[in-house]
Amino acid sequence: MRLTDSQAVIRPRSPWEALDLGVHLARTHAGILFKSWALLTLPLLALLTLLLWDYPSLVFLLFWWLKPLFDRLPLHVLAQGLFGDTPSVRQALQAYLRLAKGQLIASLTWRRFSLQRSFLLPVQQLEGLSGTPRLTRVRLLTQHSSRTARALTLIGVHIELALYLGGLGLVYLFIPAQMVEQLDWFKLLDVEAHGLLWIEHLTNLIYALVLLIWEPVYVACGFTLYLNRRTILEGWDIELAFRRLRQRLLGTAYALVLASCAGLLSIQPVPALADEETAVCPLPPSESSGPDTPRLLNQPLTSEAARQQIKAELEKPPFRNEEKHLEWHFGHNSSQTSSSQDLTLPGGLLWFIRHTAQLLEVMLWTLLGLGLLWILWHYRAGLSHFIPRTRKARPVVHVMPEHLFGLDVTPESLPADLPAEVERLWPTHPREALGLLYRGLLSRLLHDFQLPLREAHTEGEILSLGEQRIPAETQRYLHEVTRHWQGIAYGHRLPSTEAMKALCASWRALFATKARA
Amino acid sequence: MTDSTSPVSTPPDPAAQRQRASQLAQALRQALSKALIGQSSIIDDVLTALIAGGHVLIEGAPGLGKTLLVRALARCFDGSFARIQFTPDLMPSDITGHAVYDLTTEQFKLRKGPAFTHLLLADEINRAPAKTQAALLEVMQERQITLEGRALPVPQPFMVLATQNPIEQEGTYPLPEAELDRFMFKLYIDYPSEEDERLLVRQVTRSTRSDMLDIIPLRPLLQAKDILAMQKIAAELTVDEQVLDYAVRLTRATRQGAGLALGAGPRASIALIRGARARALLRGGDFVLPDDIKQCALPVLRHRVRLSPELEIDGLSVDRLLRQLLDQVPAPRL
Numbered sequence: 001m002r003l004t005d006s007q008a009v010i011r012p013r014s015p016w017e018a019l020d021l022g023v024h025l026a027r028t029h030a031g032i033l034f035k036s037w038a039l040l041t042l043p044l045l046a047l048l049t050l051l052l053w054d055y056p057s058l059v060f061l062l063f064w065w066l067k068p069l070f071d072r073l074p075l076h077v078l079a080q081g082l083f084g085d086t087p088s089v090r091q092a093l094q095a096y097l098r099l100a101k102g103q104l105i106a107s108l109t110w111r112r113f114s115l116q117r118s119f120l121l122p123v124q125q126l127e128g129l130s131g132t133p134r135l136t137r138v139r140l141l142t143q144h145s146s147r148t149a150r151a152l153t154l155i156g157v158h159i160e161l162a163l164y165l166g167g168l169g170l171v172y173l174f175i176p177a178q179m180v181e182q183l184d185w186f187k188l189l190d191v192e193a194h195g196l197l198w199i200e201h202l203t204n205l206i207y208a209l210v211l212l213i214w215e216p217v218y219v220a221c222g223f224t225l226y227l228n229r230r231t232i233l234e235g236w237d238i239e240l241a242f243r244r245l246r247q248r249l250l251g252t253a254y255a256l257v258l259a260s261c262a263g264l265l266s267i268q269p270v271p272a273l274a275d276e277e278t279a280v281c282p283l284p285p286s287e288s289s290g291p292d293t294p295r296l297l298n299q300p301l302t303s304e305a306a307r308q309q310i311k312a313e314l315e316k317p318p319f320r321n322e323e324k325h326l327e328w329h330f331g332h333n334s335s336q337t338s339s340s341q342d343l344t345l346p347g348g349l350l351w352f353i354r355h356t357a358q359l360l361e362v363m364l365w366t367l368l369g370l371g372l373l374w375i376l377w378h379y380r381a382g383l384s385h386f387i388p389r390t391r392k393a394r395p396v397v398h399v400m401p402e403h404l405f406g407l408d409v410t411p412e413s414l415p416a417d418l419p420a421e422v423e424r425l426w427p428t429h430p431r432e433a434l435g436l437l438y439r440g441l442l443s444r445l446l447h448d449f450q451l452p453l454r455e456a457h458t459e460g461e462i463l464s465l466g467e468q469r470i471p472a473e474t475q476r477y478l479h480e481v482t483r484h485w486q487g488i489a490y491g492h493r494l495p496s497t498e499a500m501k502a503l504c505a506s507w508r509a510l511f512a513t514k515a516r517a
Numbered sequence: 518m519t520d521s522t523s524p525v526s527t528p529p530d531p532a533a534q535r536q537r538a539s540q541l542a543q544a545l546r547q548a549l550s551k552a553l554i555g556q557s558s559i560i561d562d563v564l565t566a567l568i569a570g571g572h573v574l575i576e577g578a579p580g581l582g583k584t585l586l587v588r589a590l591a592r593c594f595d596g597s598f599a600r601i602q603f604t605p606d607l608m609p610s611d612i613t614g615h616a617v618y619d620l621t622t623e624q625f626k627l628r629k630g631p632a633f634t635h636l637l638l639a640d641e642i643n644r645a646p647a648k649t650q651a652a653l654l655e656v657m658q659e660r661q662i663t664l665e666g667r668a669l670p671v672p673q674p675f676m677v678l679a680t681q682n683p684i685e686q687e688g689t690y691p692l693p694e695a696e697l698d699r700f701m702f703k704l705y706i707d708y709p710s711e712e713d714e715r716l717l718v719r720q721v722t723r724s725t726r727s728d729m730l731d732i733i734p735l736r737p738l739l740q741a742k743d744i745l746a747m748q749k750i751a752a753e754l755t756v757d758e759q760v761l762d763y764a765v766r767l768t769r770a771t772r773q774g775a776g777l778a779l780g781a782g783p784r785a786s787i788a789l790i791r792g793a794r795a796r797a798l799l800r801g802g803d804f805v806l807p808d809d810i811k812q813c814a815l816p817v818l819r820h821r822v823r824l825s826p827e828l829e830i831d832g833l834s835v836d837r838l839l840r841q842l843l844d845q846v847p848a849p850r851l
Contacts, residue, residue, distance in 0.1 A: 385827070455847040460808035489849075490757040491804030 003240050005083040010227075011237045014152055015148035018228035022221030026074075029081045033074050033216040036092045040073055049201055056200035060207065067215065068107040068117060072099045072125055078223050103130055116142065118222025119149035145229045149222065156218045160210055167206035240312040278410045330354065414440050419504035426500055431488050434495070437503060438485045441478060444511065445470065459486055477506050531753070532803070538747045539776035539801040542568065544594055545738055546799070551591035552735060553582050554720070555713025561799065562591065562704050562816055563678070567744065568659040568751050571701025571788060572657055574642070574692075574820065581706045582679040587638045590678070594744070595737035596635035597672065603645035605688070611650035613662045627664055632656050633671050635741055639679040643689040653677060657699040674744045701788045702813075703820035705836075742765055751794045755804040759849035764789040764810050770846050771818060776828045776838050781821035788817045807848050814843055 003010060007028075008021060009035060026033060044066075050058045075098045080087050080405055087095065114120065123129055123137050142149070175183075188196065231237060314320065376383065415421040418440045425433035442462070445451040449470045453462060459482050466478055487493040542564060549560045559575070563586060566573045566661060575583045591598035601612060605791070614630030631637070632653070642650060655661065660675050661668045679700070682689060765786050772780030790805075792813035797805045819835050828838065 264568055342816055381827070454844065456812075456844045458807040458848040461811075484808055487804075490806055491572065491755055492757070493803075 003236055004243055007082055007084055008224075008227075010231055010240055012232045013228050015145045015225060017230065018145075018225045019148065019152060019221045021228075022224035023217060025078060025082070025224055026217045029077060029086060029220075030076055030216075032081075032086060032089060032092065033220075036073055036077060036089050036096075036214060037070065037216055039089065039093065040096070041070055041208055041211065045204065049204065053197065053201075056197055056204060059201070059479055060204050063204065063208065065108065065112065067211070068112060068121070069100060069104070070211075071118065071121055071215065071219050072096065074219040075121055075125055075223055078220055079122070082227075099125060102128075106130075115153045116149040116222075117153060118219050119145065119152070119225050120222075121219070122223055122226045140233070141226065141229050144232075146226050149225055152218070152221055152225070156214065159214055160207075163210040163214065164203075164207055167210060168203065171202065171206070186447035201271055214289075230253055330357075413444055419507050422504055423501075426497070430500075433500070434481075434485050434488050437507070438481055440507075441481050445478070449474075474510060476512055480506070531750075533744075535750055535754075535798065535803060536801075538750045539798055541739055541743065542747065542799050543801070547721055548593050548735055548738060549586065549589050552719040553586045555709030555800070556582065556586070556706060559586065559704055559706055561796075562702055563794055564799055565795040565813065566702050567674075567676055568747050568798055569701060569788075569791040570676075570748050571791065572699060574697070574700040574703045575680045575706055576683060576703065577680075577706030578708075579682060583706055584638065584640055587636070587678045588678070588781045589735060591638070592735045593738045594636065594741075595739065596674075596741045596744075598630035598636045598638070599634040600638040600640060601631050602640045603642050603649065605644060605646065607645045607649045609649055611796060612649065612652040613656070614664055616665050620700065625665075627667075627669075628665075629669070630662070632662055633669070635672055635674060635676070637675070639677055641681060642679040643681040643692060646690050650690070650692055651784065654696060654699065657696075672741070674741060674748065697820045698782065698784055700820060702816035704816055705819075706836045721728070747798065751798040754790075754794045754797050754802075756790060756794065757804070757849075760793070760805050760807055760810060761790060763807050763846075763849045764793065767810065767814055767843070767846050768818070770842050771822050771839075776825050777822050778825040779823035781818050785817055785821050789813055792817055801808065810846075811843060815839055 008025065013021065041063075045059070045063055047060055049056075052062075058515050073092060076095055076099055077087060077092050080092075107124075111117065113119075120138055120141070123134055123141065127137065129137055169230055172180075188199070408498070414436075418436065422433045424435050425436065444455065445462070445466065446453055449466075451462075451469055453465070457465070463479060464480060466475055484495045484499065484503065487495060546557075546564055549564070550557055553560060561576075563573055567590070575586070577583055588598075588600075601607070610630065612630050612632050614628050614633070616625040617628045618624075619626045621670055639653065655663060656671055656675070657677055660673070661670045663669070677700075681692070708714075734765055767789065768781050768783070768786040771777055771785070793805045793809035796809040796813060797803075800809070802809075815836060818839055822835060822839070824833065824835055824838065
């Protein structure tokens with residue numbers, strides 16, 4: 001690479017201007033870029049399509065995934081082309097076979113999703129760096145241009161999408177109108193079921209064509225962004241200026257030396273020396289004086305030794321600057337504690353800080369957990385909508401209520417001889433007497449016949465509930481008691497004393513026999 | 518009470534009066550159930566509303582006999598009957614009436630609308646927009662219509678029976694809340710049972726006419742004053758404090774209960790007690806039981822409450838929620 005051969009004007013640019021330069025660069029080399037790209041990608045797509053005819057989506061995914069691999073070809077073409085050595089399609093493809101191998105796994109796995117892909121590709125491909133040197137280099141390069149590089153990729157995604165949809169639209173426009181009317185759009189959703197796989201392969205082809213247009217431009221933009229960053233970092237423009245200066249002044253310098261020699265030999269001064277300074281000498285051939293020539297390797301100071309010295313020199317300031325940072329660390333391991341030994345804190349204070357921090361951590365986690373629980377509890381009604389309801393068949397256990405209608409209906413709460421108690425109450429408190437009788441009857445229904453009574457049941461409902469569950473005789477009695485009870489409770493009508501006596505007698509007959517049985 | 522031995526002239530014996538009224542109601546119910554087969558509970562509810570002096574909104578799918586029921590009721594009752602078919606272009610004055618300029622007398626004459634009647638059938642009330650539906654507001658609540666600045670009373674008894682198709686159907690306008698609240702009952706008319714449907718089909722297909730009313734000859738059983746008397750008797754039936762308390766508790770439960778965005782107002786408690794009195798009369802009872810209240814609860818409450826949106830999304834019906842609510846409110850005792 002010789003900066004003097006550069007086809008582009010090398011000067012520091014803003015990152016966006018650098019992208020603009022990339023577009024220009026791609027346009028300059030458009031022919032070779034598109035041709036080589038098409039020759040590389042389209043046959044591969046065809047091959048993938050043939051191999052995976054039944055899985056068009058997989059073809060698309062694979063093709064998309066291999067993009068970083070394809071990117072190396074335009075970068076090679078552009079790098080060569082920038083310095084006036086544009087390769088032919090054949091040369092480019094031949095060189096590509098060699099380029100494709102380097103750092104293949106990294107490019108296709110963890111670096112695949114990097115948003116700065118095209119910006120950092122030259123580091124790996126042109127500088128041939130890998131491992132830690134690459135990382136250091138990348139760190140240096142991305143200090144300023146990384147935002148633009150990411151934006152470039154995002155813009156690229158959108159351009160690809162727009163072109164892709166545009167391509168689909170174009171295909172759609174070519175369908176005759178009468179066919180569009182008959183088109184069953186829902187059928188298109190399930191292409192595999194209707195043997196319409198070719199449609200998906202067609203869309204894959206559209207995507208490949210979109211890449212043909214955009215991807216070389218993308219690589220070129222990343223490349224020029226990289227060049228710009230290096231121009232700024234390494235002062236290429238200054239170097240170029242010096243070179244130009246050297247080229248301009250070198251001839252004059254030789255002439256000066258010769259003239260002064262001549263001047264020394266012939267003491268007579270030449271009056272007009274400056275008139276002869278028009279001659280410009282060619283640059284000395286640079287190839288013959290390389291550091292690897294045998295002539296230089298046999299010197300007492302060999303190039304190898306010089307290299308070692310240079311390396312050693314580079315390890316020292318000002319090329320390598322070491323800085324000391326003072327940071328706070330928890331003493332997790334001995335190496336870190338030893339490095340932070342210069343913090344001279346009393347042991348008790350350290351212990352206190354450490355334990356307070358642990359306590360705080362525990363408290364914060366507890367708070368987080370409690371917060372989550374509170375959210376779940378607070379929005380339980382809303383969340384329950386998301387949980388599918390499975391009606392569990394709960395075992396029907398009828399728990400007998402002890403209190404019904406605000407009354408105690410346990411057998412223990414009732415008097416042992418209920419009819420006697422009713423008759424005793426009747427003359428003074430008829431309502432209470434009948435109420436006691438009704439209550440006693442409910443208690444019987446509840447405990448003897450397991451009638452599932454609830455507080456909300458009205459008298460009429462209790463009657464109809466009893467119809468299936470209790471014997472006819474008891475049913476009649478229940479009807480009778482209910483009728484009288486309703487009369488006194490809601491109609492304020494007293495039953496006759498005879499009716500009351502009959503009710504008590506029936507109770508005795510009904511439940512005394514039951515007890516005996 | 519249709520004959521000459523009207524209780525007005527003889528010294529009134531409340532028990533006998535009640536018995537007569539109850540018998541009359543039973544006769545009416547039997548006549549109606551002949552015309553409308555398999556919908557006995559709907560007939561009971563409509564008669565309850567008639568005796569309680571309330572209005573009824575009947576909802577159901579087309580072809581279930583909503584209109585037939587009302588026409589049968591009108592035929593059993595020797596009073597005036599008007600029917601308005603609600604359409605999207607019906608105007609309020611088409612219901613209440615308006616002033617017309619008479620060319621011969623050169624004066625404005627009031628032309629009373631079809632609402633001046635005893636029984637008003639508002640057929641498919643939700644087919645008309647809210648403007649027209651609102652024309653019924655005054656007459657339903659105050660039993661009068663204001664025309665040209667004059668309040669004209671409608672004949673007594675006055676009852677509106679509105680039918681509507683379910684709101685989900687096309688081309689319908691939901692009734693406004695104020696209008697809904699004026700209806701005492703909202704009844705759902707459901708498909709008849711298999712047995713009843715068989716009977717119905719047999720009866721209708723035996724005749725060349727397609728109208729049930731032409732097949733079942735109905736004769737007028739009662740007159741306007743009989744209904745007024747029944748209403749009066751029902752209003753005098755005893756309601757125990759406990760029963761009244763139960764009705765109020767039921768209504769209040771709809772305001773506190775979860776799952777309801779809007780609870781029922783005091784009109785619901787009033788409608789419950791009036792409905793329960795009418796039901797007691799229909800049953801032949803002398804006083805109101807908690808059962809009467811409970812039976813009225815669904816038709817009284819279902820159009821006065823609104824489900825909360827979550828439950829509505831869940832697809833829970835108002836009736837189901839109200840039944841749950843009824844199961845939670847303790848019945849009166851002692």
